[in-house]
Amino acid sequence: MDATVSTPRPGGWHRFANPGRFLRLAGRVTPPIAWAGGILTAAGLLWGLFIAPADWQQGEAVRIMYLHVPSAWLASAGYFGLALCALSSLVWRHPLADLAAVEIGPVGAGFAALCLATGSLWGRPTWGTYWVWDARLTSMLVLFFLYLGHIALIRAFDDPERGYRAAAILALIGAVDLPIIHFSVQWWNTLHQGNSISLTSAPKMYIGMLAPLLVSAIGFTLLFAALVLARLSAAVMERRTRALLLAQVRSA
Amino acid sequence: MNPIPYVIAAYAVGVVVVGWLCIDAVLRLRSARRRLAAAEAGRVRR
Numbered sequence: 001m002d003a004t005v006s007t008p009r010p011g012g013w014h015r016f017a018n019p020g021r022f023l024r025l026a027g028r029v030t031p032p033i034a035w036a037g038g039i040l041t042a043a044g045l046l047w048g049l050f051i052a053p054a055d056w057q058q059g060e061a062v063r064i065m066y067l068h069v070p071s072a073w074l075a076s077a078g079y080f081g082l083a084l085c086a087l088s089s090l091v092w093r094h095p096l097a098d099l100a101a102v103e104i105g106p107v108g109a110g111f112a113a114l115c116l117a118t119g120s121l122w123g124r125p126t127w128g129t130y131w132v133w134d135a136r137l138t139s140m141l142v143l144f145f146l147y148l149g150h151i152a153l154i155r156a157f158d159d160p161e162r163g164y165r166a167a168a169i170l171a172l173i174g175a176v177d178l179p180i181i182h183f184s185v186q187w188w189n190t191l192h193q194g195n196s197i198s199l200t201s202a203p204k205m206y207i208g209m210l211a212p213l214l215v216s217a218i219g220f221t222l223l224f225a226a227l228v229l230a231r232l233s234a235a236v237m238e239r240r241t242r243a244l245l246l247a248q249v250r251s252a
Numbered sequence: 253m254n255p256i257p258y259v260i261a262a263y264a265v266g267v268v269v270v271g272w273l274c275i276d277a278v279l280r281l282r283s284a285r286r287r288l289a290a291a292e293a294g295r296v297r298r
Binding site: 034041045049058059060061063064067068071106107110111113114117118121122124125126128223226227230231233234235237238240241244245247248 | 253254255256259262265266272273278288292
């Protein structure tokens, strides 16, 4: 009888907890994702800017949509990713989950800021004002502040583990804002228009405008993924470098 | 109201924000790779 006890091979996404394996995989997939994202984003934005028709009601101002809508989707999706990392860290103790949360935060905050800025620039010619305390706009501003709070909290402690834990709890509590953002235009009487695209019904948008929007959204999504992968790879390398330098100092 | 300046401003903000995120990620990745290579070379020398 074989008396040796073999360690079970880690399954699921715990396989990528191995930094070497993660770096090899990320090194292979990040460049094509980044290039595809860059090309699709540029194509979608140029299509929306120069080829797509103007809106009968909003005129040329509607062209801001090709930038504003993908950034809004990704700000929300990024925070959902942050909440998943928090869950993965608190429940399954995935070693890369905390590092991923550190790196998703600034990218998500950048997209939330972009969404707020472009929304404001779209609001001025359409509504006559840069800002109103409307449910959709306010809940998106809250999301931006949640990102800033997460970025600050995760770096606020001398012991990184305490920072990771506090930020994970904030990410999970803050995830309540995501359905509020999504349903705000249905739950309250808002100045912001309702959802034109839904997973459960046919789009209420002309195909000539929908196509560049989807191309732009796919491009931005790939760019977002490439940015997070690149930042996470850098963070893994920085951690490995610190460990090596520490080992050298101790052995000296 | 002429919306074109607002459209141009929105796209300029988009280029600045996304461009800054991309440049920051590339520079950080390059620097992390260089430092790791140097640290590993130091370990091999020892």
